[in-house]
């Protein structure tokens with residue numbers, strides 16, 4: 001670990017396994033991310049803080065990389081903390097902004113209906129309750145944007161790195177080239193770009209895979225020395241990793257295009273084709289991945305959308321030459 005950065009590893013109830021949070025010790029003590037809200041995680045957090053001579057009360061401020069429950073879960077248990085930083089969207093999740101959450105449910109219900117998803121997969125409210133159960137209500141005290149510095153976290157600049165989450169921020173130290181990456185870059189798995197509603201009702205939906213590609217491409221020129229991720233090993237040498245991830249994604253996109261060239265299909269049908277074994281147990285994740293590929297193929301002019309007023313199908317834009 002770089003001098004003043006300490007990694008704590010907390011259990012989660014998710015398939016991804018453990019999550020890392022980080023303590024950065026300067027004149028003041030910053031916690032990067034806050035694990036998931038379970039008793040096991042809280043205990044592990046306390047024990048590992050003790051190992052580095054701290055208790056939760058010693059934490060002066062919290063910086064959150066994104067709004068997922070395995071990263072914001074325990075914030076509400078750190079009631080004494082005066083400063084909590086993150087993307088403005090994280091605030092909506094921490095405060096459980098009713099308008100936003102209603103809009104979230106409505107958005108997925110409309111979208112899934114349009115995409116030919118059967119009713120059995122449309123219990124968005126239950127999925128949302130499950131998500132909220134693993135975090136604690138809290139609130140941000142300041143929103144961070146691209147380029148922002150954080151008092152007490154000397155040397156670090158905020159980088160907007162959306163894709164895995166619209167709210168995703170990473171923190172880059174210009175002096176040491178260290179990156180606090182959250183789930184933006186992981187060594188052992190590619191981060192899933194997840195579907196989310198637009199922040200404001202009526203705006204166009206974010207395209208998570210396109211956002212993720214842009215975020216990855218923008219850091220190709222950085223020479224990070226050490227990347228501290230939210231899951232898996234601390235690593236370096238991110239350029240070949242990114243080049244490889246992008247190549248694999250494009251390969252998968254063309255597999256999707258081949259399938260659609262045979263017959264126009266709904267996103268639900270394409271999801272079943274891509275993930276025959278997993279689409280039922282991991283519906284949200286596999287739909288996000290599927291639609292990511294469709295968004296990508298539309299962005300390069302290979303696909304078009306056809307609507308019969310009820311259901312949307314995707315069709316190859318150049319059925320003869322694309323194969």
Ligand SMILES: [Zn+2]
Pocket residue numbers: 016019068070071183230231
């Ligand atoms: Zn995570």
